[in-house]
Amino acid sequence: MDKLPVDIAACECLRLGTDEIVVIASGEQNGGALFAVQLRMPPGGGPPVMHRHDPSEIYSVISGELTFYVGADPVERLVAGPGDVVPLAGGTPHTIRNESDVEAIAFGVHAPAGPMEEFTREAHALAAGGEPRMEDVLEVAERHGIEMLGPVPATT
Incomplete structure (x- = not known):
């Protein structure tokens, strides 16, 4: 196991x-049980479409504000600020956006690790060569069990 506590820097x-x-x-560090990250999202950041996947996830907002779109028919819009925790069960349609004018930082955990970690690493590698083609990103998502559901619909 790596040295604890973890030095984020x-x-x-x-x-x-x-x-x-x-x-x-x-x-790899925990037998595939979880993928824990610190997410830094600038204004306007976040996945551009609703999606769903088998791993469950939970976010704890550290600073700034994140907007979560959750569910289907109707989609619920939730705004989370520092100290707020948002759990999402696997299979739940959702997306996360930073609709504010300041950077947002959150701690997030995906369990189990595999699909989300593998997608994140492969999508990062795709982008390393420049702006990836959308069809390539969609193929990576599909290969890792992430179903893209389309744009965020109107909320209630």
Whole structure:
């Protein structure tokens, strides 16, 4: 096991679009049980579409504000600020956006690690060569069990 406590400044950093994902605990470090990250999302950041996947996830907002779109028919819009915790059961349609004008930082955990960690790493590698083609990103998502559901619908 790596030295504890974890020094975030020394952790691996992955980029997905404008979002920064700092890997605090990889699946390799804990037998695949979880993928723990610090998420840094600039204004306007976050996945552009609703999606769902089998791993459950939980976010604790450290600073700034994140907007979660959760569920289907109707989609619920939840705004979370510092100290707020948002758990999402596996299979729940959702997306996360930073709709504020300041950077947001959150601690997040995906359990089990595999699908989300593998998608994150492969999407990061795709983007390393420049702006990836959308069809390539969709193929990576599908390969890792992430179903893209389309744009965020109107909320109630």
